[in-house]
Amino acid sequence: MTRILIRAGKSPLTVLSHEQSLSASRLGVFGSNSGNMLFYSAVFRVISVPGAEVVANSYVHERPIHLGRYIQRTNEEFDRFILPMANSYRDTFLPHLERLAKVIEKLKIPVTVVGIGAQLPYGTDFDTLPDDYKRVVKRFTRAVLDRSASIGVRGEYTARMLKYLGFGDEHVRVIGCPSMFGNGPLGPLVRKVDRLSYDSPMAISYTPKVKGVDRLVEANTNRYPNSVIVPQQHHRLALMLWGENPARLANRRMPVHTEHPLYENDRMRFFVDASTWVEFMAEQHFAFGTRIHGNVAGVLAGTPSVVLAHDSRTVELAEYHGIPYRLYADLPPDVDAQRLYEEADFDAFEPRQAETFATYVKFLEHNDIEHVFQPGKANPEYDKALANAKFPGPVHTLMASDVVGRRQVMSRLRWLRQGHDGDLERSAYAFEPPFREPRGQQSLEERVTRLEQELKVQQNFLASWRGRVSRALRIGPSSVGVRR
Numbered sequence: 001m002t003r004i005l006i007r008a009g010k011s012p013l014t015v016l017s018h019e020q021s022l023s024a025s026r027l028g029v030f031g032s033n034s035g036n037m038l039f040y041s042a043v044f045r046v047i048s049v050p051g052a053e054v055v056a057n058s059y060v061h062e063r064p065i066h067l068g069r070y071i072q073r074t075n076e077e078f079d080r081f082i083l084p085m086a087n088s089y090r091d092t093f094l095p096h097l098e099r100l101a102k103v104i105e106k107l108k109i110p111v112t113v114v115g116i117g118a119q120l121p122y123g124t125d126f127d128t129l130p131d132d133y134k135r136v137v138k139r140f141t142r143a144v145l146d147r148s149a150s151i152g153v154r155g156e157y158t159a160r161m162l163k164y165l166g167f168g169d170e171h172v173r174v175i176g177c178p179s180m181f182g183n184g185p186l187g188p189l190v191r192k193v194d195r196l197s198y199d200s201p202m203a204i205s206y207t208p209k210v211k212g213v214d215r216l217v218e219a220n221t222n223r224y225p226n227s228v229i230v231p232q233q234h235h236r237l238a239l240m241l242w243g244e245n246p247a248r249l250a251n252r253r254m255p256v257h258t259e260h261p262l263y264e265n266d267r268m269r270f271f272v273d274a275s276t277w278v279e280f281m282a283e284q285h286f287a288f289g290t291r292i293h294g295n296v297a298g299v300l301a302g303t304p305s306v307v308l309a310h311d312s313r314t315v316e317l318a319e320y321h322g323i324p325y326r327l328y329a330d331l332p333p334d335v336d337a338q339r340l341y342e343e344a345d346f347d348a349f350e351p352r353q354a355e356t357f358a359t360y361v362k363f364l365e366h367n368d369i370e371h372v373f374q375p376g377k378a379n380p381e382y383d384k385a386l387a388n389a390k391f392p393g394p395v396h397t398l399m400a401s402d403v404v405g406r407r408q409v410m411s412r413l414r415w416l417r418q419g420h421d422g423d424l425e426r427s428a429y430a431f432e433p434p435f436r437e438p439r440g441q442q443s444l445e446e447r448v449t450r451l452e453q454e455l456k457v458q459q460n461f462l463a464s465w466r467g468r469v470s471r472a473l474r475i476g477p478s479s480v481g482v483r484r
Contacts, residue, residue, distance in 0.1 A: 012044050175360050207291060
């Protein structure tokens with residue numbers, strides 16, 4: 001049997017509760033952004049050929065821990081390591097990317113990166129890239145190419161950047177995002193209604209850091225009362241499940257706190273499984289917003305969708321796949337959904353699908369990766385297991401008033417009543433990541449790392465108190481009011 005290790009939070013066949021999906025790790029089982037589920041779930045299915053065992057790595061290879069034991073296990077237990085990736089050529093991900101590079105440099109098995117992209121301000125000149133950015137990107141890319149025939153990137157912009165850094169066309173293949181290819185070529189995007197109406201159901205995605213997006217959300221949720229927003233960050237899942245507000249609220253108009261009208265009226269939906277997300281999007285008349293995967297979920301469901309592009313990665317992906325997009329900076333911040341729907345060219349989407357799918361398949365075969373689209377390698381058992389899985393559906397806020405939402409709130413109360421440790425013991429919710437070392441059986445390296453971290457915390461605490469005492473001594477009793 002072939003054993004493949006894949007960069008993923010969990011198997012798409014693993015059913016977890018909403019609560020466990022968040023608590024499975026500090027960033028949630030999906031790695032801080034639920035959009036990650038769409039592309040790793042798609043790759044998971046495509047490489048799950050009969051006779052292959054695909055194991056999720058729970059993102060351990062990029063975490064700040066001693067990785068000697070995991071590297072050894074990867075070399076000894078697996079035949080291949082496949083990394084579905086996202087906008088990983090970005091400044092905030094550089095520490096993770098460098099840790100991955102260090103791991104890959106020590107691996108003796110084939111390593112394939114599927115769908116990595118650059119995230120830079122739109123129109124960035126490559127001559128202005130910081131030295132540290134270039135160093136880490138080159139190190140990671142070189143490590144991968146030493147163990148694979150080619151690297152799959154999301155779009156032409158990323159390919160041009162890598163070419164600027166010294167990686168030519170013979171090693172870099174533009175394949176788009178693998179989330180688009182989980183079930184073969186997609187069909188057309190057909191308008192479900194000629195014109196959006198007051199009560200049209202629609203899904204809005206948003207990126208909090210994008211300037212003016214609060215006005216976009218506010219204007220359209222006011223105009224269309226059957227619209228909902230679909231957050232993707234793990235912070236928002238904590239907000240919806242437990243009412244956890246951000247420590248600092250810079251803009252109260254953003255739907256990121258419990259007093260926001262969209263929270264109070266239960267007009268937010270979060271998804272912890274790719275399949276339930278796509279099912280929900282199939283019920284919408286229209287999807288739009290600044291999140292690329294919020295709109296990918298729409299097109300996977302055949303729902304007309306428009307990306308409001310705000311950086312290099314969203315533009316290159318939308319262009320490559322033929323997903324309708326507009327540059328958000330060129331639009332009024334409160335642009336009406338009807339205008340986006342009316343002006344979009346949805347007919348250009350379908351003609352791109354056969355070509356991009358063929359390119360993706362060629363990339364897999366160029367790297368000797370077996371896939372379910374090859375003759376005789378379909379895996380109907382995988383699809384049957386996915387169809388039979390009882391996933392929990394969309395997350396509602398604590399303010400839900402319908403039956404489904406109230407049942408969710410009761411479920412959370414039961415979860416709290418038993419507690420996190422107790423919940424892990426229940427078979428309905430138990431989840432032990434298949435690759436991560438079991439709790440209580442950490443390697444010596446990891447135990448040393450944990451003790452070092454705890455020691456550092458105590459040292460910082462002691463230093464803080466030393467500073468306070470020192471300041472108090474410098475002030476002296478003559479400088480403060482003393483009761484006599």
